[in-house]
Amino acid sequence: MSTDTLNKEILRGGQFIVKETDCEDVFTPEDFSEEQQMMRESVKEFNDREIVAHRNRFESKDYGYTEECMRKAGELGFLSVSVPEEYGGLNMGFVSTMLVCEFISSGSGSFSTAFGAHTGIGTMPITLYGSEEQKKKYVPQLASGEWFGAYCLTEPGAGSDANSGKTTATLSEDGTHYKINGQKMWISNAGFCKLFIVFARIEDDKNITGFIVENDPENGITLGEEEHKLGIRASSTRQVFFNDTKVPVENMLSERGNGFKIAMNALNVGRIKLAAACLDSQRRVIDTAINYANERRQFKTPIINFGAIKSKIAEMATNCYAGVSASYRAAKNIEDRIEARIANGNTHQEAELKGVEEYAVECSILKVAVSEDIQNCSDEGIQIFGGMGFSEETPMESAWRDARIARIYEGTNEINRMLAVGMLVKKAMKGHVDLLNPAKAVADELMGVPSFGSMDFSELFSEEKDLIARLKKVFLMVAGSAAQKFGADLESHQQLLTAASDILIEIYMAESTILRTEKNVKRFGAASQTTQIAMAKLYLFNAVELINSKGREAIISFAEGDEQKMMLMGLKRFTKYTNYPNVVALRTQIAEKVAADNGYTFD
Missing domain, CATH: 1.10.540.10 (Acyl-CoA dehydrogenase/oxidase, N-terminal domain)
Incomplete structure (x- = not known):
């Protein structure tokens, strides 16, 4: 290190x-x-x-x-x-x-x-x-x-509520093995795996337990037929049935009742890696769309020259750039935390477990943001291809179908939205993140007289970074007020949590994009980063628009009267530009760059 x-x-x-x-x-x-x-x-x-x-x-x-x-x-x-x-x-x-x-x-x-x-x-x-x-x-x-390997967690009655599984593990009379009985579904790799990680409940334990189970048909393991799916068609996905399947006691994974913790920590890693898995897919969709738009002629001109197509291409490229920026920012934070723990005497197991768990909030953010970006990217790719995009002859059709599952597995995006805010609040309660004092400072600021003095935004990204700081105040204002109003009952207000989560997600993605670009401007020079600067500004503009909408939705869902007016005024103040960017010009600049390069060339 x-x-x-x-x-x-x-x-x-x-x-x-x-x-x-x-x-x-x-x-x-x-x-x-x-x-x-x-x-x-x-x-x-x-x-x-x-x-x-x-x-x-x-x-x-x-x-x-x-x-x-x-x-x-x-x-x-x-x-x-x-x-x-x-x-x-x-x-x-x-x-x-x-x-x-x-x-x-x-x-x-x-x-x-x-x-x-x-x-x-x-x-x-x-x-x-x-x-x-x-x-x-x-x-x-x-x-x-x-x-x-394969992973047997989901059951017909246990999906997002993973700890409610009915599969049982019963200790034999001689104490040498467990007998597992139950049904698992949507098991990837089931058709050719040699080993299952299986989760089952021992007696009336509160939490499930993990087991390492070798795939032996003669040991009470049978497989259902291959599932016929919308996408990922050649991914082997089957149901797995266990009928008195014998598992040696030494194949219990970790401790009894620790299965739910294993499952959740495995999902944390899976979420950020799912984001990574979507990134180059976006590049390939963008490249394919640009190639087609450069070659396809309508009204005697390549369709890439039309403003509507430029807008789509620019947004696709910008979202990809943001996803890459945020994913590797978080990945290096995790790596640094793991290395620091190892340097301080933790084992590899302890260090990696705690290192990833530390950034569970960011893992959920990235899972949601990037999985939705690849879906939108492939959808726009079909649109750019027009009727051809709907045909199996082009790669856009399969890209769209394959992308759809990313919003479902590793925890649905709805679950991950609520988890992102919920885990952040829990970190605050443990003293790992001080949300209370910053939220109180924002509340005090709302009660005070706003400053109307002009600021110097002459340096690159000075206004954008000031705006990011104010967007964080929006989240603290909404989340702080909601937590104060609902307390422990906040978890039941899912639409409010979803809106707050969208604010949190956009802040992390926009900030990551600006920080990456600023770093590269400093070391490579602004002349080499003109399109990246445009993408950072465009992403932030879109983020501000979304945060405005979600902030307003959240505020009017729980605040009334003078409190509501004050918070809405704060939202307006915190999301206000001094100098609005010309988003049409930004999109045009980005689209013309990728058109000239005939592909995405920013990584």
């Missing part, structure tokens, strides 16, 4: 909402090491050769080819990037695991799902919660691709 990492202050998870971040302290793709750049190129080459070139095989539900590609990925070491060396892995940092996940996932949603299920929720629970004996026995085979 570098001395710089040890010495710099690493913001705790969620602290971005109450603290200012210096641009030098954010990590960007422009900071990739030479080793990471080489890994990126290796993964991209594999993706182009084995995945993208065989899109039709995935679309025709060739499950065998998905398994074949997974084995090839294992042979190249891509399944073992985050696994410690002593268990057959490459032991690369969290940023590198994000990078591999990003670039290996964009060729097919089917392969992306298989890869994510195996490396994340299939392998990771053992590396982070397994005993030494369990890790030595199972992880090397999973890391090499000799075995594949």
Whole structure:
């Protein structure tokens, strides 16, 4: 670990909402090491050769080819990037695991799902919660691709409420094994996995327990037929039935009743990696749309020259740029926290568990933001293609279908919206993030006389950064007042929480985009970053518009009379520009750059 990492202050998870971040302290793709750049190129080459070139095989539900590609990925070491060396892995940092996940996932949603299920929720629970004996026995085979893993949590009556599962684990009379009985559904990789992570309830325990279960049909394990899905068609998805399946007592994962905690922490990692998996997919959709728009002629001109198309292309590119900026900012924060914990004597297991858990708020933010961006991006891609976009002959149709699942798995976006605010409030209650004093300061400011003095916004991003600081006040105003009014009952006001969460999400994404661009302007010069500056300004403008809408919706849902008037006046003050950007000019500038480059070229 570098001395710089040890010495710099690493913001705790969620602290971005109450603290200012210096641009030098954010990590960007422009900071990739030479080793990471080489890994990126290796993964991209594999993706182009084995995945993208065989899109039709995935679309025709060739499950065998998905398994074949997974084995090839294992042979190249891509399944073992985050696994410690002593268990057959490459032991690369969290940023590198994000990078591999990003670039290996964009060729097919089917392969992306298989890869994510195996490396994340299939392998990771053992590396982070397994005993030494369990890790030595199972992880090397999973890391090499000799075995594949799957994760059995969801049941017909237990989806978002994961701890309500009915699958049981009963200890045998001689105390040597458990008998598992129950039904699991939507199990990715079920058709070719060798190992299941299974969650079941022992007796009347409050919480479920995790088990490592080898897939043996002669041990009471049967599979349902392959599910026929809207997208990710070659991802093996089956129901799994357990009928007196014997599991040795030594295959209990972690401690009895610890399964819910394992499941939730696995989802935290899965959420940020799902965001990564959507990033290069956006680039490929954007590139395909730009290529088509440059070539397709209507009314004797390429359609890229029409303002309506330019607007779509610019928004697609801007959202992708924001997603990349925010994802690697959070990934490096997690990596730094893990390294700091290891330096302070934590084991790899403890450090990674606590490191990721620390940034659970950011993981939920990214899951929501980027999964919705790839859906919107692919939808606009179809629109740019027109009637051709609706045809299976073009890649837009499958891109749209594959993108749709991203808003559902790893916790639905509705759940993650509420989790983001809920976890932030819990961190405040534990003293990890001081929300109370900043919220009180905002309340006092609302009661005071506003300052109408002019400010100097001559420096790059000076107004934008001032605006970000004021947008944080919007969140503190809304969340603080709502928490004070509803107290412990706040969780039941889901529409209010959703609005507050959208404000929180847009602040993190906009700030990350500005900080990345500011950092690169300082080291590369403004002349090389003119389009990135335009994207940062455009994203912030869109964020302000959304925050205005969601802030107003939230305020009028719980405040009345003079309190409501005061808060609405505060909202107007906190979201006001001194110099509004010309958004049409910004979109035109961005679109003309990507049109000239014939693709997205900002990473």
